[in-house]
Amino acid sequence: MNKNSSNVALGDRTSQIEQDAQERILANLAATLDRTLPVPLGVQLRGLIEFGIGFGELVPGQKLPSVRELAERAGIAPMTVATVYQDLRKSGLIKAKPGAGTYVNDGHTRDGLRSTSMRKIQRRIDALFNEAEEMGLSPTVVSSLVNARAARGRSPSRPMHLVIVGHFLDTTQQYADRIREYLGPNDSIAVTTLSALQAGKPLPQPCDLCATFPHRRSDVESLIPPGTPIVNLNFIPAEETRAQLAVIDPMARIGVVSIFPEFMAFMRPGVLRFTPHVSDVEVRLITDPDLTEFLQSLDVLVYASGAEPLLKDLPAGRQAIEFRYVPDPHAVRQVLVPEIERLRSAPLATKEEIE
Structure with missing residues (x-):
């Protein structure tokens, strides 16, 4: 078998795996809707997708069934499915790719953590070179200084302050206790509830990073200081x-x-x-x-x-x-900890940037 044939075969297998995954999702969503419950099917469907994302059954990048496919398989109106998808897009849990379908979001696209950080760094670089030019230093000299600083490695890390936002204080504290073991000795973690924030209570401590359920992210985002980074917490049964x-x-x-x-x-x-x-x-x-x-x-x-x-x-x-559910340790290591370290090593925002 030549190289081109191998690539085609690999592509076929990958495509089949993706189709099988989509079929499982379609079958599970359709089969789990329960007409005996006193809850509208649209509310159930949204809950199933939210829960699936929050508890790792629907992973970032996973393609979801089309409105027509899901409506036909589940025996519900296409408008019901379309409304659910629209609400989930507004909350940042899923995203539509024109011509490609609807996918589970990666948790970072909505607030643009990466792109926002890159823009901030770019502004700092521009300001640095402008300042150097005013002092009579050439771009080559500035580049040499930057390279020398990069070669020294990371500066001593600063402590990070996390806040976990949950539904109930006791269970949220249990989540925090599980996450604490992944933090540095000088880091702090505090808890609050969505209802406390909605009642106007402030965060329990200064917050470098906030973590909450994927389906409550947009609610929390509107209640904490603007610009506070947020990450999704995923869970597994204890x-x-x-x-x-x-x-x-x-x-x-x-x-x-x-x-x-x-x-x-x-x-x-x-x-x-x-x-x-x-x-x-x-x-x-x-x-x-x-x-x-x-x-x-x-x-x-x-x-x-x-x-x-x-x-x-x-x-x-x-x-x-x-x-009882507990934070998924794989998600903590692969999503939460890297975001903590990224923020830990980032320069502190100036007053002008905050405003």
């Missing part, structure tokens, strides 16, 4: 949660309670993924009027983080499992 689900009695009646309507459709397959020996589970929203009666009928309750108050209504002797 090991303890997976272990507890795996040993549930297959004959037990299992109920799931969600806090947010848009994530109800996601929680059922999320539980069943780790309980393959269980045939089905029932899902309720924490605000359902029949919640107390529902809890009394269960052998095992699986509840979303933040729903702890409902445990007081769970009969004694019944098992309760928090469906």
